[in-house]
Amino acid sequence: MKSKKTALWIILGIVLMNAVGMSVVLPLLPFLVGKYLPAQRVVVGMSALMSVFAVCTFFAAPVLGALSDRYGRKSVLIISLLGSVAGYILFGAGGALWILFLGRIIDGLTAGNISTLFAYISDTTEPEERTRWFAYIGSVMGMGMLAGPALGGLLGSISLSLPFFVTAGIIFLSALAVYFLLPESLPPGKRTRQLSLQSFNTFSHIKEIFRLKEVGMLLTTGVLFYTGLEIFQFNFTVFLKDVFKWGPAFIGGILTLAGACDIFSRALLLPFMLKHFSERRIGMIGLLILATGLISVLLSIMLLSVVFVALAVVLILTGEGLFDPTFNSNLSKSVDVSKQGKLHGVNQSLQSCTRVVVPLGAAVIYYYSPALLYAIAGGIILVTFVLYTRCA
Secondary structure, three states: OHHHHHHHHHHHHHHHHHHHHHHHOHHHHHHHHHOOOOHHHHHHHHHHHHHHHHHHHHHHHHHHHHHHHHHOHHHHHHHHHHHHHHHHHHHHHOOOHHHHHHHHHHHHHOOOHHHHHHHHHHHHOOHHHHHHHHHHHHHHHHHHHHHHHHHHHHHHOOOOOHHHHHHHHHHHHHHHHHHHHOOOOOOHHHOOOOOOHHHHOHHHHHHHHHHOOOHHHHHHHHHHHHHHHHHHHHHHHHHHHHHOOOOHHHHHHHHHHHHHHHHHHHHHHHHHHHOOOOHHHHHHHHHHHHHHHHHHHHHHHHHOOHHHHHHHHHHHHHHHHHHHHHHHHHHHOOOOHHHHHHHHHHHHHHHHHHHHHHHHHHHHHHHHOHHHHHHHHHHHHHHHHHHHHHHO
């Protein structure tokens, strides 16, 4: 038991290093892309870089998940981390736009670390513990995402390439920690024995997982949840700039509030609620809070009220922090240990799909009517609530 707890704390340390590493580069992307594209095309270039990563992750995550079911979590996690190292080294080296795209492609094709980490948690914990540990992962990621941009801005003032090399170094340290400190969580006797060409077919994995009893409805619920949430995450800073005429300082402040709420809901509020409510009830409460937050965005548009903006951020991030870990916990309980990697890989793949598709549709609706966009997002979350009550 003690060794398992130690392994879980090592996992949280790896998640923290990864989150810091990934977010270090965020403030530098516009400047890096601006070296190779004219100013009016920088946003397009950044969107393309993010999209190509998401597309590669969509195809790779289920395959890497299936490979972790066959060969163990540790080896796949190391490969994934080393792929990120290579991607960030290419980013730092630069020299041409195609090198940046190559870096994102390599990183995307090896992006199985989140799904493999979730599978590791599922292997190592008892079912009643998983929600709490999934919440800890989310809160640690939030801490890293808060600290990373500040570090990136500081390092970027010295050299534009330096943050990318530092990121590669941080993630390489994570890979070393996995190799030397982390025990394998999936013993050979519990691994999938079959591996064929179909194991490298993303769509066959998605089809197989959706056919499993109770999993299809749960994954559909997850897709709807991530769709409604992605609308908010993709659009909110643009919304604040256009509707409230806020500048970077005010937007940065509200995003800091968002990060603080996310950490609080996952690290403190959720463990407290688990002592008094079932996971199912907490997930339902989280969705209702999230929907209320999106409705508060509508009220802020109607009243031009900063109070409702702040209230919306608090509610949306609190609702997400309550639902997301309970959803992942329920998902992990829906299959046996030999399919955990594939299951979480498919889930990560579907999340990547929403990150490609949702911003395109949301942008069109937003320019027609911001109020309509957030009304649609709120409606999607309410539909998610109805489906969740049927499958939870």
